[in-house]
Amino acid sequence: MLRGPAHSVPATAAAAGGGGQPLVVTLNCLEDPSVERDALAGAAAVEHAPLSALASGHVEAAAAVLLTSLAFLPRAAQRRLRPWQLLLCLGSPDRAADAAAAAELGLRLVHVDANRAEEIADTVMALFLGLLRRTHLLSGHASSSTPSAGWLGSVQPLCRGMRRCRGLVLGIVGVNAAARCLATRSLAFRMSVLYFDPLYEGAGKTKRPSIVFPSSARRMDTLNDLLAASDLVSLHCALTNDTTNIISAERLQHIKPGAFIVNTSSCQLIDDCALKQLLLDGTIAGCALDGAEGPQWMEAWVHEMPNVLILPRSADYSEEVWMEIREKAITILQSFFFDGIVPNNAISDEDEAISDVGCEDDQLYKQANEHSLRVCDGEQQTDESQLTLECDKRRAISKPEVPEASGQSQSIGLRSEGRRSRFGKKGKKRPARRRSQQKMDELSTVESGSNYSSRRDDDTVMSGRDQVLSSSSRFASPEESKNKLRSSAESPMEIISEHKLPAGLGRKPPERLKDGFVVALRTRDNLGFHVSRERVAGGGWYLDVVSNATKRDPASQFLITFKNKVDTMGLRSFVAGGKLLQVNKKAELVFASHAFDIWESWTLEGSLLECCKLVNHRNPLAVLEVYIEILAAVSEEDGVTRWLD
Numbered sequence: 122m123l124r125g126p127a128h129s130v131p132a133t134a135a136a137a138g139g140g141g142q143p144l145v146v147t148l149n150c151l152e153d154p155s156v157e158r159d160a161l162a163g164a165a166a167v168e169h170a171p172l173s174a175l176a177s178g179h180v181e182a183a184a185a186v187l188l189t190s191l192a193f194l195p196r197a198a199q200r201r202l203r204p205w206q207l208l209l210c211l212g213s214p215d216r217a218a219d220a221a222a223a224a225e226l227g228l229r230l231v232h233v234d235a236n237r238a239e240e241i242a243d244t245v246m247a248l249f250l251g252l253l254r255r256t257h258l259l260s261g262h263a264s265s266s267t268p269s270a271g272w273l274g275s276v277q278p279l280c281r282g283m284r285r286c287r288g289l290v291l292g293i294v295g296v297n298a299a300a301r302c303l304a305t306r307s308l309a310f311r312m313s314v315l316y317f318d319p320l321y322e323g324a325g326k327t328k329r330p331s332i333v334f335p336s337s338a339r340r341m342d343t344l345n346d347l348l349a350a351s352d353l354v355s356l357h358c359a360l361t362n363d364t365t366n367i368i369s370a371e372r373l374q375h376i377k378p379g380a381f382i383v384n385t386s387s388c389q390l391i392d393d394c395a396l397k398q399l400l401l402d403g404t405i406a407g408c409a410l411d412g413a414e415g416p417q418w419m420e421a422w423v424h425e426m427p428n429v430l431i432l433p434r435s436a437d438y439s440e441e442v443w444m445e446i447r448e449k450a451i452t453i454l455q456s457f458f459f460d461g462i463v464p465n466n467a468i469s470d471e472d473e474a475i476s477d478v479g480c481e482d483d484q485l486y487k488q489a490n491e492h493s494l495r496v497c498d499g500e501q502q503t504d505e506s507q508l509t510l511e512c513d514k515r516r517a518i519s520k521p522e523v524p525e526a527s528g529q530s531q532s533i534g535l536r537s538e539g540r541r542s543r544f545g546k547k548g549k550k551r552p553a554r555r556r557s558q559q560k561m562d563e564l565s566t567v568e569s570g571s572n573y574s575s576r577r578d579d580d581t582v583m584s585g586r587d588q589v590l591s592s593s594s595r596f597a598s599p600e601e602s603k604n605k606l607r608s609s610a611e612s613p614m615e616i617i618s619e620h621k622l623p624a625g626l627g628r629k630p631p632e633r634l635k636d637g638f639v640v641a642l643r644t645r646d647n648l649g650f651h652v653s654r655e656r657v658a659g660g661g662w663y664l665d666v667v668s669n670a671t672k673r674d675p676a677s678q679f680l681i682t683f684k685n686k687v688d689t690m691g692l693r694s695f696v697a698g699g700k701l702l703q704v705n706k707k708a709e710l711v712f713a714s715h716a717f718d719i720w721e722s723w724t725l726e727g728s729l730l731e732c733c734k735l736v737n738h739r740n741p742l743a744v745l746e747v748y749i750e751i752l753a754a755v756s757e758e759d760g761v762t763r764w765l766d
C-alpha cells in the first residue's frame with residue numbers, strides 16, 4: 122500500500138483545493154465529477170481539467186489525478202503530472218502501456234478497473250444480431266423512405282440473407298470470461314456452440330478453473346474444423362506471438378461460406394486484406410470489428426458496405442461498469458485522504474465472479490429451482506414470482522436443516538455445490554496480478570487472541586514509484602476514519618434496544634450498534650453461528666454456518682464498521698484478516714475485500730430485540746436473518762473496546 126498525502130504531498134499541493142483541502146483533478150475524463158465531489162466532501166476538492174485548460178495549473182497542484190490512460194495522454198499533459206501525485210487510471214484500455222509510461226515518467230499509478238465480460242458478450246450478441254437481422258439497414262431505410270413506400274416490398278432486397286439465430290452454429294476462438302458469457306447467451310438463443318482454445322483443457326482438468334464452458338458447448342480440436350463448421354465466428358483470444366494473424370488468408374479458406382465474423386479482440390488477429398477480399402466476393406456474409414486499424418478499413422466504401430459494422434472500441438463499456446469503476450476510485454481516494462493509504466485492491470476479484478454468473482445452463486437452472494423450492498418448503502406463498510424472490514432471499518440465510526458445517530458458501534445464487542466448486546479464482550496470467558498476490562505482512566492480533574490471516578487475494582496493479590506496504594489499514598476503512606473525524610455524528614443505523622438476545626451476556630449489552638463493536642451472528646433457528654471459513658488453504662473466505670461454534674470462536678466474531686453519511690454498515694471478519702462480508706456476483710456470501718464498497722454494505726432491518734435482517738445494498742435479495750449478539754463495545758469513557766463478559 123502507498124502512503125497517502127499526509128506523508129507525501131507537499132503542503133502547497135495539499136492546500137491547492139482551497140479551504141486547506143487537497144485537490145483531486147479529473148484529467149481529460151469525468152467532465153462532471155459531482156459524484157466524486159460529493160463523496161469526498163470535507164476531505165478534498167474535485168475539479169475537472171480538460172486538455173484545453175492545462176495552463177490553469179490545476180494538474181500540477183493536485184494531490185490525486187484521475188485519468189483513463191496515461192500512455193494515451195498528450196505529452197503536454199503528461200509533463201504536468203508530478204511524482205508525488207496519486208494517479209488513478211480508470212478502466213485503462215492498455216494497462217501494460219500505462220504502467221510502462223508511469224515507470225518511464227517516474228509517476229505513481231494505480232489501475233482501477235472492473236470486469237467487462239458481460240459487456241463484451243452483450244456487444245458480440247448485438248453485432249451478430251445486427252448482422253443477421255440487418256436492423257441498422259432496415260431502420261435507416263424506414264426512416265428515410267416515404268410512408269407510402271410500403272414496408273416489405275421496397276425493403277425486400279435489404280432482407281435478402283437475413284437469418285434466424287435458432288439452429289446456427291457459433292464458433293468461439295479463445296476461452297475467456299467474455300467468451301463464456303457469450304456461449305451462455307448463444308445457447309439461450311438456441312444456437313449450437315463450438316469453441317477452440319489449445320490452452321483450455323476442458324472442465325475438471327483446466328489450467329484456468331475459473332473458466333468453465335457450458336457442458337453443451339463442444340470443443341474443436343483444430344481451428345480449421347471450427348471455421349468450417351461455424352455460421353458465426355467470434356474471436357476472444359489474447360494477442361500473442363502464436364495468435365497474431367491467427368485468422369490468416371490460408372485459414373480463411375476453411376471458413377464456411379456465408380459465415381459472419383465478429384472480432385472484439387485485437388485487430389492483429391485477422392488478416393484484414395484477406396477478410397476484405399472474402400467480404401467482397403461474398404464468401405463471408407458480414408463482419409463486425411470493435412476497433413479497426415489500418416488503411417484498408419479507412420476507405421469510404423468499407424463504411425458503405427451494409428454487411429460491415431465497425432465500432433469505436435466500445436465493446437466493453439456500460440454505464441454500470443463505469444459507475445463500478447468510479448465507486449472503486451472513490452473508495453481508494455477516501456482511503457488515501459482519510460487514512461493516508463491507498464488500498465491494494467484496485468482491480469477486484471469481481472473480475473472473475475462476474476463471469477461466473479453467465480455459466481448456468483438449463484440443467485443448472487433446473488437444479489437451482491428445485492433447490493429453491495426445497496428451501497422454501499412450508500412457507501405460504503401465493504404468487505410464483507414472489508415465491509422465487511422469497512426463496513432467493515432464504516438462500517442467503519443459514520441452512521437450518523443442516524446445522525453442521527456445510528462446507529459451502531452461503532449464496533442467493535442458483536448454484537449447486539458441485540458446480541460452484543468448479544469455479545475458483547481465475548488463474549491470473551497478467552504479470553502485475555501475479556505480483557499483487559505476494560504474501561502480505563503479518564496482521565496484528567486482537568484481544569481475543571485470534572490469528573488473522575495475512576493472505577491477500579485482492580488484485581492491484583501498481584507502477585512507477587515504490588509501493589509502501591502497511592498493515593495499518595486492515596481495519597481502517599475510509600469510513601472508519603471519517604467516523605473518527607466526525608466523532609460526534611451518530612450513525613444513522615444506530616438502534617436503541619433492550620437486547621433480549623438468545624444467549625445472555627454477562628452484563629447488559631450496549632443499547633446501540635456502533636462503529637468498532639464486535640458481534641456474533643446467531644442463526645435464525647438459533648442452532649448455530651455464522652462463521653468465516655476458508656475454502657481450502659489460499660482458496661478464499663466465505664460465510665458458513667456451524668452448529669458447534671461459540672461466540673468466543675474468532676471465526677464467529679465480526680467487527681462492525683459504519684459507512685458514514687449512508688445508513689449502511691460492514692462486517693469485517695477477524696479470521697479473514699479484516700475482509701468485509703460481501704455478496705459476490707455469484708451471489709455467494711464471501712469475504713474478498715478490505716475496501717468498503719457497495720457490495721460490502723448492509724442495512725439492518727428490524728429490531729435487535731429479535732431476529733433481524735441484514736440486507737445487502739448491491740443485491741437486496743441477499744438477506745441474512747440473524748440474532749446479533751454484541752460481544753465487545755467501545756467504552757464511551759475512554760474509547761477502548763472491551764469484551765462485555
Ligand SMILES: NC(=O)c1ccc[n+]([C@@H]2O[C@H](COP(=O)([O-])OP(=O)(O)OC[C@H]3O[C@@H](n4cnc5c(N)ncnc54)[C@H](O)[C@@H]3O)[C@@H](O)[C@H]2O)c1
Nearest residue numbers: 295296297318319320357358359360385386387411436437
Ligand atoms: N473490445 C474490447 O473492449 C476489449 C476489452 C477487453 C479485452 N479485449 C481483447 O480481448 C482479448 C482477450 O483479452 P483477455 O484479457 O480476455 O485475455 P485472456 O488472456 O484472459 O484470454 C485469452 C484467451 O485466449 C486463449 N488463447 C491463447 N492462445 C490461443 C490460441 N492460439 N488459440 C485460441 N485461443 C488462444 C487463452 O487460452 C485465453 O483463454 C485481447 O485481445 C484484448 O485486447 C477487448
